[in-house]
Amino acid sequence: MKEAAAHAAAMRESSMAGPSPRLEMLVVACEALTTPGEAGAALFERAPSLPDPERWPFDIARVRLFYGERLRRLRAMAEAREQLTQALEAFQRLGAKPWVTRAAVELRAGGRSAPAAARPRAVALTAQELQIATLAATGLANKQIAERMLLSHRTIGTHLYQIYPKPGITSRAALRDALSGLDLHAEED
Incomplete structure (x- = not known):
């Protein structure tokens, strides 16, 4: 946490936020x-109130998610559920499926059931x-994966191509979030 705070302070000191x-x-x-504490909550409140937040709906949604997670952990359940x-x-409007899943999981942990479309589904992978x-x-x-598994890199590519549709993703970039947000279980080979 100390290192992350140092990075945030460095961003502020660099004046990188000035023009945008x-x-x-x-x-x-x-x-x-x-x-x-309270200072962090005040900053979470301030972030979405900066000029033109509707221009960056994904960024605002992530801020609301992080704030909701913090509030839930502080047991401020009503405020957490709102965020x-x-x-x-x-996230649903944007079609950001892994983020929909993460928000739905947090919402359920906060005592409210998410819409059925947002609930993680079991995904069977071999x-x-x-x-x-x-x-x-x-x-x-x-x-690198092929070397570790003693397969050809083309076989790995084929497997990935077959894996992506199962959790409803289309790229390697979304794989990490999809794996962390879904109820995965292995099929019998």
Whole structure:
């Protein structure tokens, strides 16, 4: 946490947020994430109130999600549910499935059931697919995964191509979030 706070302070000191309301909002959100107590809550409140927040719905939804997570952990359930519901609705409008799942999980943990469309569903992967997906989610290239698993890099590519539709993603970039937000289980080979 100390290191993250130092990074947030460095962003503020660099004046990087000066020319852009979006960057200002992101800097304030980073400061909110690294500031405990009332001061952190005040920063979370400030971030979405900066000029033109509707221009960055995904960023605002993430700020609301992080704020809702913090409020839930502080047992401010009504306030948490309000932030989490707004985040969930924004993620649904944007089609950000892994983020919809994360917000739905938080909302349920806060005592409110999420709409059925937002609930994580069980995704069946073979043991080999699960291993490949996990390695790919860590950032390894197909060639590196192939070397570890004693397969060809083309076989890894084929497996990934078959894995993506199962959790409803279309790219490697979404794999990590999809794996963390879904109820995964291995099929029998």
